[in-house]
Amino acid sequence: MPYSPLLVRPLKEELTKVGFRDLQTAAEVDAAMKEAASGLTLVVVNAADGEAARVARPAARKIVENASPRFDLLLTVFAGHDEEATAQMLVGYTDDILKEGPAFAVFKDGELLYAMPRYYMSDRSAEWAVTEVTERLQKALG
Template sequence: MYPADLVKPMKEELTSIGFEELQSAEAVDQAIQQEGTTLVVVNSVCGCAASNARPGAKMSLENSKKPSHLATVFAGVDKEATEKARAHMVPFPPSSPCMALFKDGELVHMLERHHIEGRPAEMIAENLKDAYNEYC
């Protein structure tokens, strides 16, 4: 587990723009099962989360269609919540960072680490915007 002081600014990068921090399995279930669309970001301390994933998630919200709900879990910190979020992302293997869009509780779009790592934040944002335009 990572120290709270280390991950605080990484969490705040998303929570400060409206992402709900989920810290329990129950909170994850409630967030994903909400009516409408929910974007879940599995956050992490890795460099691709800092340079690509979090900025890409932020930029994706600059779109006319957006998810109804925004949520995040932090890999290596919120173990129970992260495991539950990943269980909802099956058949995709666990990865962090990653981003999943759910509609009425069903997984409709997934960005795994290999879709994020090495790609600019703008490309990640465009991928998410395409999904929002289709499902939101």
Template structure:
């Protein structure tokens, strides 16, 4: 498990921008069951989370259509919450970072690590904005 002093600033990059920090499996289930669309960012300490995933997710919120609910869990820190999110993401294998979009509790769009690593924040934002246009 990662130390809090490393994780908290990375969490705050999202929570200071309106993301709900899901720290338990119960909070995950409640968030995903909400009506409308719910974006779940599986945050991570890796460089692709810092350089592309978090900035791309935040950029994606600049358009006209945005998810109803913004949430995040942190791999290697929020262990129960991440485990529950990954159950909701099946059949996709565990991935961090990852970004998932749910609509009325159903997974409708998924970005796995291999969609993030090596891609720019702008490319990630555009991918997510396309999903918002389709599902929000």
């Protein structure tokens, strides 16, 4: 059973207020990922748990504020609430590398460059996640 919209609304807003597009259906995921066929895209798999609150959402906001180069597209799905969209993103676009939220995925011209699964965030800080995503992005882009 999905989480209540009353619970997830403020958790989603933490990302949408800094520019992330909230995807709620598989069709929305597919349409957004067609847009991601050109440029740099950051996907956050949001969730209602400690890692999301402590690491993923704060890190996502800092990445957006400080990223160089800037992301062309910011997308988010919510694990445990928008189940169809989450499944489509995880299975359809991350080659099932990511199994659950919270998680990050970075795409360049539609190709997956980097994926940070939930277990990478355990016992880590938001600052660590920002550094990890930023350094991996810089390395991948050369």
